[in-house]
Structures are given as structure tokens and as C-alpha cells.
């Protein structure tokens with residue numbers, strides 16, 4: 372069996388990180404809607420949201436159990452891993468962070484950076500997760516993108532690069548100027564995106580902000596600097612390439628904005644996820660140990676199988692074990708080894724969870740996030756591996772202790 376490595380390049384393992392109430396559930400819901408995964412719009416307040424399908428979660432109104440949901444956007448597969456925003460579930464947040472390749476950090480446009488957004492941000496720093504910032508709730512009274520960006524600069528990251536200029540403020544917020552592709556994106560009341568020329572009255576300001584963006588990028592990216600010095604401007608292609616590099620290295624964080632509740636800003640956010648955040652091929656190989664020896668495992672379907680269990684859920688379908696496959700391939704019926712417990716387990720069905728539906732797969736390959744039915748003992752944090760190539764996956768190297776600001 373040959374699996375094309377190119378298919379891994381179109382996978383994005385994505386988490387949404389936020390302070391409670393910033394709008395993580397609503398953003399997730401709108402992403403599922405925009406990608407056609409759900410055909411109705413769930414609302415947080417009527418208990419119909421798709422990712423929060425555990426009744427206990429609905430009752431408490433906070434996301435307790437991380438569920439991974441797959442959706443498709445522009446030829447890419449986005450595996451959306453729900454990370455709990457509540458500080459009481461820090462272990463679970465950390466486990467989710469291990470299996471992500473990139474994240475969207477959601478902020479409230481009125482409150483800006485809040486204590487919990489700061490602590491989750493620091494955890495993501497420790498795990499080296501590249502991020503995009505989404506300033507949500509731009510429709511609220513008192514919402515201000517510039518102030519929110521300043522709070523990101525002061526409290527989280529010295530180099531926020533703003534990719535959009537809002538069109539209309541507060542209740543009249545109706546769209547954004549896309550400063551990268553120099554066009555206006557507005558949304559109808561029905562939620563459809565309309566692409567148009569930049570309105571006359573915003574052209575001057577859009578030019579000024581594009582210039583600021585180009586200067587910001589040139590300051591941080593050598594190839595962009597070279598072009599900027601030669602031509603006093605940056606080509607859109609150069610700009611996009613540099614934004615991708617800077618996002619992946621963590622040298623800058625791109626900032627987008629919108630109102631998830633009003634369904635404004637989700638499509639450009641998905642475009643940015645695809646354009647700037649890494650695929651499983653773009654992140655360093657995972658490391659593991661076997662006795663005294665350390666090994667690296669590349670994101671290669673032909674390498675020995677190794678996966679991390681990040682969530683186990685009891686559901687009507689059975690015990691669902693969510694895995695991130697780091698290397699190799701597993702097929703239905705394979706024996707795998709729970710490396711810590713040194714116990715063999717048989718893989719029953721392999722499922723790709725799509726909101727509240729499950730698609731059955733014959734196999735899962737490196738880079739993928741799936742749920743497996745039939746594993747009895749594996750727990751969150753367990754490594755599963757090929758019985759003839761055992762190893763225990765190591766957490767990524769931890770750069771600094773977590774400082775809890777809350």
C-alpha cells in the first residue's frame with residue numbers, strides 16, 4: 372500500500388484556544404457550519420451545539436470533554452480538536468496542546484487579553500504551537516480591534532501583524548478589508564460572504580495599514596526585507612510566504628477579526644488556517660524512548676506505528692479512544708501495544724468523527740486524528756505503538772514553567 376505524502380500536506384490539526392466566554396464554542400460551531408459539516412446553525416444558548424455533545428457539558432455550559440471533529444476547507448482536511456477553556460481542566464488543555472499542530476486563539480474585542488487567555492497562551496508557547504489570533508465579538512458595544520491588538524502586543528506577543536481592517540463599528544460592523552489581498556469582504560444578513568473592491572472612504576486607511584503590515588513583516592523576515600528594500604513594497608506572494616514562515620516559527624502572530632455570533636469573519640479565518648498554520652509534515656518529528664534509547668519518529672505512513680491517546684470518551688457507539696497518529700499506519704483489526712502497560716490491544720473500528728456523525732475508515736496514517744473503538748485499557752496520555760517497534764512518546768521539550776496568572 373502506498374500513501375501519498377502530499378495528502379499529509381493538506382491536513383491541519385487545529386485547536387481553538389480561548390478564555391471562557393470569548394466565543395470558542397461559537398467560533399467552532401461557525402467553522403463546522405462554514406465547512407458544511409453541519410447544516411443547521413447550533414446556538415450555544417439553546418443547547419444544540421455540535422461539539423458539546425455531552426449532556427453534562429451542555430448542563431454546565433462549559434466544554435469539559437475535548438472532541439475531535441474533522442471538516443474540509445479548500446481542499447484541506449481540518450481536524451478540529453476542542454480544548455477546554457476552563458482553567459480547572461489544565462491537564463486536559465495540555466494533552467490537547469500536545470496533539471495540535473496549530474491553533475486559533477480567540478479574544479473578546481471588548482475585554483482583549485484576559486487572564487485565562489494569557490495562561491493558555493503560555494501553555495501553547497511551552498508546546499511550541501503556532502497560533503493565529505482571532506479578535507471576536509467586533510459587533511459588541513465598546514469593541515475595538517486596535518485596543519485588543521495592543522493588549523496582545525503588551526501581554527502576549529511583541530509582534531502581532533494585523534491582516535484586516537474592520538468595516539463598520541459595533542452594531543454596524545459588517546465586514547473587513549483584507550489587507551493581504553486588498554479587497555473587501557462583507558457578509559449579508561443571511562451570512563453569505565460578498566467579495567468586493569475596497570470602499571472609497573477606506574482606501575487611504577487600507578493603504579496605510581497595508582504599509583504597516585509590510586514594514587512589520589520586513590522587519591522580521593530577511594527575504595521580505597530584501598524585497599522591501601529593493602522595491603519599497605512587498606508583492607502579495609512574498610507577503611503570504613513570509614506570514615506563513617513567521618507564523619510557523621512563532622516569530623509573529625497574525626491577527627484577524629470578526630463576529631462569530633453574526634457569522635462574520637469565519638471564511639477568511641479558515642483561509643488563514645490553511646495558508647499559515649503548519650501541516651503534520653511541517654512540524655518536528657516526535658521523539659520517544661525505549662529503555663535507554665531515544666528515537667525520532669517522522670510523520671511517515673511507512674515508519675513504525677506510534678500514536679498518542681489524548682482522550683477517551685464513553686459514548687453510545689462504545690468506548691471511543693481518540694488518537695493522534697504520529698508515524699506509521701494502523702488498519703482495522705491490527706494488534707497495537709499500549710507501551711506503558713506493555714499490553715497488546717486489538718483495533719476495532721477506526722472512526723473519523725464529523726460533528727455528531729462518525730465515518731468509518733479502513734486505516735489511519737501518520738498525521739491523522741481519529742477515534743478507535745475496541746481498545747480496552749488505553750488511557751489519555753498512553754502511547755500506542757507497533758508491537759515489534761515499541762516506544763513511549765515523550766512530551767515535547769518544555770521550555771519554561773507554567774505561570775498561572777488567573
Ligand code: GDP
Nearest residue numbers: 391392393394395396397415508511630631632
Ligand atoms: P466560550 O465560553 O468561549 O465557548 O464562548 P461561547 O461561544 O459560549 O460564547 C459566550 C457568549 O458570547 C455566548 O452568549 C455567545 O452567544 C456570545 N458570543 C459569541 N460570539 C459572539 C460575537 O461575535 N458577538 C457577540 N455579541 N456575542 C458573541
